[in-house]
Amino acid sequence: xxxxxxxxxxxxxxxxxxxxxxxxxxxxxxxxxxxxxxxxxxxxxxxxxxxxxxxxxxxxxxxxxxxxxxxxxxxxxxxxxxxxxxxxxxxxxxxxxxxxxxxxxxxxxxxxxxxxxxxxxxxxxxxxxxxxxxxxxxxxxxxxxxxxxxxxxxxxxxxxxxxxxxxxxxxxxxxxxxxxxxxxxxxxxxxxxxxxxxxxxxxxxxxxxxxxxxxxxxxxxxxxxxxxxxxxxxxxxxxxxxxxxxxxxxxxxxxxxxxxxxxxxxxxxxxxxxxxxxxxxxxxxxxxxxxxxxxxxxxxxxxxxxxxxxxxxxxxxxxxxxxxxxxxxxxxxxxxxxxxxxxxxxxxxxxxxxxxxxxxxxxxxxxxxxxxxxxxxxxxxxxxxxxxxxxxxxxxxxxxxxxxxxxxxxxxxxxxxxxxxxxxxxx
Ligand code: UD1
Numbered sequence: 001x002x003x004x005x006x007x008x009x010x011x012x013x014x015x016x017x018x019x020x021x022x023x024x025x026x027x028x029x030x031x032x033x034x035x036x037x038x039x040x041x042x043x044x045x046x047x048x049x050x051x052x053x054x055x056x057x058x059x060x061x062x063x064x065x066x067x068x069x070x071x072x073x074x075x076x077x078x079x080x081x082x083x084x085x086x087x088x089x090x091x092x093x094x095x096x097x098x099x100x101x102x103x104x105x106x107x108x109x110x111x112x113x114x115x116x117x118x119x120x121x122x123x124x125x126x127x128x129x130x131x132x133x134x135x136x137x138x139x140x141x142x143x144x145x146x147x148x149x150x151x152x153x154x155x156x157x158x159x160x161x162x163x164x165x166x167x168x169x170x171x172x173x174x175x176x177x178x179x180x181x182x183x184x185x186x187x188x189x190x191x192x193x194x195x196x197x198x199x200x201x202x203x204x205x206x207x208x209x210x211x212x213x214x215x216x217x218x219x220x221x222x223x224x225x226x227x228x229x230x231x232x233x234x235x236x237x238x239x240x241x242x243x244x245x246x247x248x249x250x251x252x253x254x255x256x257x258x259x260x261x262x263x264x265x266x267x268x269x270x271x272x273x274x275x276x277x278x279x280x281x282x283x284x285x286x287x288x289x290x291x292x293x294x295x296x297x298x299x300x301x302x303x304x305x306x307x308x309x310x311x312x313x314x315x316x317x318x319x320x321x322x323x324x325x326x327x328x329x330x331x332x333x334x335x336x337x338x339x340x341x342x343x344x345x346x347x348x349x350x351x352x353x354x355x356x357x358x359x360x361x362x363x364x365x366x367x368x369x370x371x372x373x374x375x376x377x378x379x380x381x382x383x384x385x386x387x388x389x390x391x392x393x394x395x396x397x398x399x400x401x402x403x404x405x406x407x408x409x410x411x412x413x414x415x416x417x418x419x420x421x422x423x424x425x426x427x
Contacts, residue, residue, distance in 0.1 A: 006383030006390045007415035008365055012247045014412050015254035018237045019045035019403040020230030024192040026094045027169050029053045032074040033101035035203045037225035041072045044230055045403045052092040056084055086112035100173030107149040126167040130158040134178055155180035163188040163301040175217040176205040187215040190302040191262045199228040232258030235308045238266050239377050242312045244286035245275045246385045256283035265305045269297055294322035299330050311337050311378035318346040320359035328353045337375025340368040344382055365390040373401045
């Protein structure tokens with residue numbers, strides 16, 4: 001059993017550089033399918049989700065050269081399969097991002113239906129409705145979705161019921177090769193959408209409005225390979241900002257490699273909590289907060305508060321001087337880490353999709369289980385402040401999205417190590 005062991009109470013100082021964004025890199029990798037030839041992606045995070053997406057592409061016939069740790073040269077010229085198999089989709093739901101590009105390139109796709117995952121029912125009905133408007137017909141059989149644009153993709157107007165990131169991406173990636181114009185209304189506005197549209201436009205696509213609620217795409221006949229740098233990871237940056245707010249020494253902690261504009265609402269909420277940050281080149285410096293003000297937060301699509309920062313900020317509010325309410329609007333089951341945090345002394349009551357939090361003076365180190373990616377990272381953050389030692393298990397969740405998490409925290413002065421311990425259930 002792999003665990004991360006954290007000794008609480010050590011001051012953090014220095015600078016940490018965040019990696020490229022997981023949620024951007026995965027979609028950019030899928031998009032390389034649209035441009036036969038060698039696309040070079042730089043600033044790719046070395047995390048397990050990227051490895052899974054690499055496997056998905058290889059299974060279709062792509063080759064991937066790892067030019068250096070953060071540079072992938074993906075050659076999609078020999079791709080001759082349009083299937084994303086179950087064992088890979090089951091590992092990572094974001095594999096469904098290949099549906100749009102496969103339809104764009106081959107007019108068909110066979111994708112394993114993503115099963116349940118611990119974030120609740122993550123459906124893909126909006127992807128399907130949108131693609132149907134572009135002329136795709138769908139069939140399901142033996143756990144697979146068969147998508148077919150037998151008469152070619154045709155541009156259309158699509159209004160999304162909800163600004164879904166995944167649906168917006170799949171629609172954009174199909175529409176770039178459709179005949180005529182596609183307009184996506186109520187499109188997601190996340191920075192990762194802008195990154196995707198920027199790369200596709202370099203490839204020869206004609207996309208306008210990315211980053212706004214209305215994205216317009218003029219279909220083109222072909223796309224060509226390019227070189228593109230993955231945008232910095234705003235969520236990894238936010239995670240280290242929380243670490244600094246909790247434990248920075250006199251000089252604060254510097255977090256670089258990202259655009260602070262991508263964290264607008266997170267920074268506004270941190271400011272309301274009494275946390276001070278200042279702009280530095282390529283990032284922010286954060287100072288330790290003496291007294292955390294309680295705050296009410298609800299997760300919303302960008303530019304609202306990101307669901308991917310909900311757990312980390314809950315660690316702060318669990319130490320606030322008063323009561324806070326955090327409302328999760330994006331995913332069911334995203335409060336699982338709260339019961340683990342309660343084992344460390346937090347007072348959190350969950351009512352439906354609200355967490356009602358009464359701040360406590362401090363946490364005490366405990367053995368806790370990482371329930372998912374962001375919840376796992378949040379438990380490590382809690383361990384940094386806790387009295388004694390915290391052991392976080394099931395850390396494979398954390399490595400899905402954080403590159404060298406332990407090493408980066410250690411470089412700031414945290415006393416953290418990844419260790420293998422015997423699994424008691426093996427007895
Ligand atoms: C979501 C987050 C994204 C985050 C990513 C990884 C939002 C809006 N999206 O993106 O910021 O980086 O997880 O954690 O915060 N839904 C449907 N039908 C669909 C598609 C989505 O009902 O066809 C629902 C989902 O069940 C969920 C919500 O819409 O409740 C958000 O979905 P979506 O934005 O598509 O999720 P991801 O692309 O995974």
